[in-house]
Each structure stands twice: as C-alpha cells, then as structure tokens.
Amino acid sequence: MRFMTKHTTASSCSSETRDRTPRPGPGRPRAFDEDQVLDAALQVFWTNGFEATSLDDLTSAMGLSRSSFYAAFGSKQGVLMAVLRNYSASALRQLDELTRLPREEAPMAMLEAISLPKEGPRGCMLVNCIAELAPHHAEVAEIGRTHLQRIEDLFAKALDPQDPERARDKARALSALAIGTLTLRKSGLPPDQIAHALAAARGIVAP
C-alpha cells in the first residue's frame, strides 16, 4: 500500500473517518458492537503490523463483511485511526491510575506497567505504528506524538506532583527507557532481565 489510491471518493482527505454513529431512526440498526469490533482490529494490527494486515485478515477477525466495514470506517487507514484513538485513551487511563500511588512507588510502577505487560512481547501498539508509519503518515505521527507527550506528562506528575515541570527531563528519560525496553523484549530478552535493567535505572528516579 502506498496511501492514496487513485479513486478515493473526493471529499476531505484526512481524519474524516466517516463513522457517523448513525442516530436512531428508520432503517436497520447495526448488528455489531463498535468497540468490540475495533478491539478485534486492534489485535490483528498489533500482531501483524499495518502493511502486513490484509483486508481479509481484518474483516474476518472483526466478523464484518467488506461493505459493513467500509460503511463504518471508510478505509483500512480509517479503522487504524479509530483503533489508535481507542488504544491511546485506554492505555493512558491505565497509566494515570498509577500516578496516584505514593511518590516513591509511582514512577517505578509505571515503568513496569509499560515495560512488562503480561500480554507478551508485542510492544506498544502506538510505538509500533510510529516505527512503521510515522515518517510517511502525518496523522499517525500526530497521534503518536501526543500519546508519547501524555506519557511523559504522567511521568512528570508521578515524579514531582507539586511542580511537574521541574521533572520534565527526567520524565522524558523515563519515557525513553520504557519504550526502549519494548524493543529489547521484542528481540527476545526475557522479562526478568528487563526488570533488572529497570532497577539499575533507579538513579533517574531519585531526586
């Protein structure tokens, strides 16, 4: 895929996922739950990557016919964007809860939450997409950038609840560290060795 097939219906080009959750009225209602279907799509994208996921992979995992798929999401990119927005929101929600831990525990807990997910070595969906698509796809880049920014904000809040700005650089370092471990994990490094590495980075957390 090279983005922009020659016959995309004119109209606006960017974030227009034509996912107008159809207000009730006459007409047959949707037979699928949107969140559920988007989660199925997430799983496929997550394990295969974007380019390597075909429409058939998607529709069969989501249990949708091609026409329902296109009516609801507009395109392969469209569903990706929807998936990413969902994913980002839910991931940030989970992390945010950890910032409420006491200040001595919060940063390390967040690190571990990111670096050692129990789901296995699939990495962070958004980080994967940044790696694969960001350089050539502005919208993905945008979502990715603000997602990482939020993560950094949360680290800063955890490091220094009084004045997060003071901890900006350390927060950035912790973000980088966490994200980096995902690649190590993906390359085969076992979880316990990653845990050791995190512990060795305690120096960053200390005031």
Added chain:
Amino acid sequence: MRFMTKHTTASSCSSETRDRTPRPGPGRPRAFDEDQVLDAALQVFWTNGFEATSLDDLTSAMGLSRSSFYAAFGSKQGVLMAVLRNYSASALRQLDELTRLPREEAPMAMLEAISLPKEGPRGCMLVNCIAELAPHHAEVAEIGRTHLQRIEDLFAKALDPQDPERARDKARALSALAIGTLTLRKSGLPPDQIAHALAAARGIVAP
C-alpha cells in the same frame, strides 16, 4: 507479502542467500559493486520499511535489472538479510571506537551517537526491522537480538573496562534508553530536547 510464496524453488529455506560471489573464470563479470548496491538497498529499506518497499523501488534504486537482482540475492528477504548484516557490522564498528574514550566520556558519547545521528529521524535500521518483522521472522529476530546484545556489551565495556560483567544491568538500561529516544525522535521530538533527557539520565552512568 506474507513470506513463502508458493513457488520458491525447493532447496533450503533459511539463510541461503545464494550470493556465491562468482569466482573469476569464463563468463561475463558483474557490472555492479556489491557493497554499493547493498547500500542503495539499505537506504530504501531504511526510509520505507520492508513491506512498503516494492521490488521496483529496490531494483531501480540499486540500478539492477530484476534478473541480476535475483541472481545475486535470491529474494527480497535475501537482500534484506545481506543489508542487515552489513549494517550491523558497520554500526558496531563505529560504536566500538567510542568505547576507547576515557571512561568518564565514553558512555555518554555512545548514547549521543545512537540517539542523535545527524542523518535525521530514521531511527536505527535494525531496530526498525525488529519492530516490523521480528515477531514473524526468526532470522531477522536473530540478527536483531545479537546486534542489541553487542551494543549492550559495548556499553558494559565503556562503563567498567575492568569487569564489564559488573555493569551488565546498567548497560542494559543505557541500551534501552538509547533505543527509546529513537522513537521519541521519530515521533517529532527535536534533538535538543533529547539531549536534555540524556543528560537527566546521567544517574545511570555514575558508579
């Protein structure tokens, strides 16, 4: 592409790049320089990713006809593997030179060399490939794992030339940190902010 098209000529499946540098003798000699051509391939893969690079992209960048291409490298994967081996060796060579700096400078110099390459935000070619392919391609995973292992070794050597083993975990943390910044960079974070983050991580380097 899903790896393994139905009609790959039987034979062994894995690392057999049939790149028998043809010993001189009768017959027309190659009209291209292999390293040069591989470097061209590297550039294309690096900026596009593997799946998103087509045979036409490759052959035209390399200046090869399809037949020469297949005669020399066997397949798209084949040339990728050759490229990765070259890349890994040269990247490690560059890093290794930095380990010879005085111990107070070496680790930070290595960090900066990885995190702030002047070539722009394309990341590390091998890290990109791990993200995109490792989960489904054992050979790439293998190369990636040993590459990261070597980087870790170099960090350990820089941190504690006497007994690198003592610095294992810190070295791992530094690797993760360096690799993580590549994603931040790719998502749009400007270089100077990355430099600040690295400085904030000095705590890891200290004994």
Added chain:
DNA sequence: CCAATTATGGACCAAGCGGTCCAGATAACT
C-alpha cells in the same frame, strides 16, 4: 576466433491487494 559461461533487460505470470457496487434482507417509524 571459438566455445563456454555468465550477466542483462524486459516481457510475462498468477495471486493478492484495497476498494466498489449492487441486489436483497432487515428492522424502525408512521
């Protein structure tokens, strides 16, 4: 100069791709 051997360009291929479209089924509202 000839034979042997290899490289080269380009035509060619089947399969898979993302995306479109339509005929018919289905359900809500009047």
Added chain:
DNA sequence: AGTTATCTGGACCGCTTGGTCCATAATTGG
C-alpha cells in the same frame, strides 16, 4: 402494512505485487 433507511454478503475490478524465464549481449580462457 407500507415506507424508508440502513445493513449485509459476495461478486467484481483494476492494479500492484514478488517472482520467473528467455533471448541476447558481454567477457573470459583456450
């Protein structure tokens, strides 16, 4: 019940993909 709006399955489309093949050009050793 009838109308209207929507959903659904699957046939279909043109294009691109990775890969093959062959006739021809080029270069060497004898």
